[in-house]
Amino acid sequence: KTIAVVGCPFSGGQPRVGVDKGPIHLVEAGLLTQLKELGWNVQFDGHHQFEEISAADDPPIGKLRNPRFVSRVTKAVAEAVGGHAKKGQLPLTLGGDHSLAMGTISGTLDTYPDACVIWIDAHADINTAETTDSGNIHGMPVSFLMGLGSKVPEFSWVKSGLRPDSIVYIGLRDVDAGEKRILKENNIKAFSMHEVDKYGIGKVVEMALDYVNPKRDRPIHLSFDVDALDPTVAPSTGTPVRGGLTFREGHYICEAIYETGLLVALDLMEVNPSLEDEESVKQTVAVGCSLVRAALGETLL
Numbered sequence: 001k002t003i004a005v006v007g008c009p010f011s012g013g014q015p016r017v018g019v020d021k022g023p024i025h026l027v028e029a030g031l032l033t034q035l036k037e038l039g040w041n042v043q044f045d046g047h048h049q050f051e052e053i054s055a056a057d058d059p060p061i062g063k064l065r066n067p068r069f070v071s072r073v074t075k076a077v078a079e080a081v082g083g084h085a086k087k088g089q090l091p092l093t094l095g096g097d098h099s100l101a102m103g104t105i106s107g108t109l110d111t112y113p114d115a116c117v118i119w120i121d122a123h124a125d126i127n128t129a130e131t132t133d134s135g136n137i138h139g140m141p142v143s144f145l146m147g148l149g150s151k152v153p154e155f156s157w158v159k160s161g162l163r164p165d166s167i168v169y170i171g172l173r174d175v176d177a178g179e180k181r182i183l184k185e186n187n188i189k190a191f192s193m194h195e196v197d198k199y200g201i202g203k204v205v206e207m208a209l210d211y212v213n214p215k216r217d218r219p220i221h222l223s224f225d226v227d228a229l230d231p232t233v234a235p236s237t238g239t240p241v242r243g244g245l246t247f248r249e250g251h252y253i254c255e256a257i258y259e260t261g262l263l264v265a266l267d268l269m270e271v272n273p274s275l276e277d278e279e280s281v282k283q284t285v286a287v288g289c290s291l292v293r294a295a296l297g298e299t300l301l
């Protein structure tokens with residue numbers, strides 16, 4: 001099988017400089033070679049060049065920042081990921097901020113309408129145009145994918161058919177008030193760090209899969225935000241939150257999902273190689289590469 005690596009140097013969904021350099025650092029750290037050593041065919045056509053839109057031409061819509069830029073880029077990503085999926089390849093999208101998931105998951109749903117989404121994150125990323133405080137669209141992709149909140153014409157292309165019962169979260173610990181309401185109102189399953197502590201990661205992953213993929217017959221799209229990990233494990237990321245997943249808990253999730261044999265798409269998001277000292281950046285990039293390998297079949301024995 002072929003891994004199609006979609007390098008997305010994009011930071012428009014959030015204000016911090018540098019997350020667009022994430023894909024470049026991940027590839028430079030040797031990720032492609034590592035995947036080939038695992039036995040994968042690896043297709044990489046170079047990082048995407050996203051044509052900028054000047055701030056003057058992209059004023060906020062309501063509170064949303066850079067809406068036209070984010071829409072254009074995520075639409076291009078949906079087409080890229082969808083194209084690879086249609087060819088039977090496994091798209092690996094390297095971010096870049098998590099607004100990109102509007103594109104990656106739209107692409108996956110185009111080919112696998114019954115796919116389920118496993119979202120690993122400190123944050124729910126489900127704010128609507130009404131509930132967002134920051135206006136940063138990396139905090140909103142899930143609401144667009146579910147068609148929640150008021151329609152924003154720029155994002156009318158998003159596949160908004162993701163059903164609330166088709167997503168499950170692991171790692172939540174920094175959810176806005178509006179998002180908590182949305183999760184409750186829509187009955188969305190979420191295993192926060194409280195549940196991880198209470199049950200252990202093995203049981204949490206089993207419960208998450210039993211909920212969203214009980215017969216283990218649905219394709220899985222794994223969207224992994226490195227800020228799900230504790231900041232001591234992945235320090236160089238834009239919205240770090242204390243009390244996160246350990247190195248092993250993060251890897252266990254990836255290993256267990258690979259074991260299902262159902263993985264059809266993978267996102268590795270929010271690696272920002274410009275926020276910390278060189279050692280911390282290297283550590284964060286190395287963890288990102290290691291998580292990807294674990295999700296694509298690397299085992300400890």
Ligand SMILES: N[C@@H](CC/C=C/[B-](O)(O)O)C(=O)O
Pocket residue numbers: 097098099121122123124125127132133134135136138139140174176225227239270
């Ligand atoms: N909920 C906050 C934080 C969003 C975090 C996005 B991330 O998970 O992609 O890092 C917001 O809406 O601004």
Ligand SMILES: [Mn+2]
Pocket residue numbers: 098121123125138225269270
């Ligand atoms: Mn996220």
Ligand SMILES: [Mn+2]
Pocket residue numbers: 121122123225227228239270
């Ligand atoms: Mn996050």
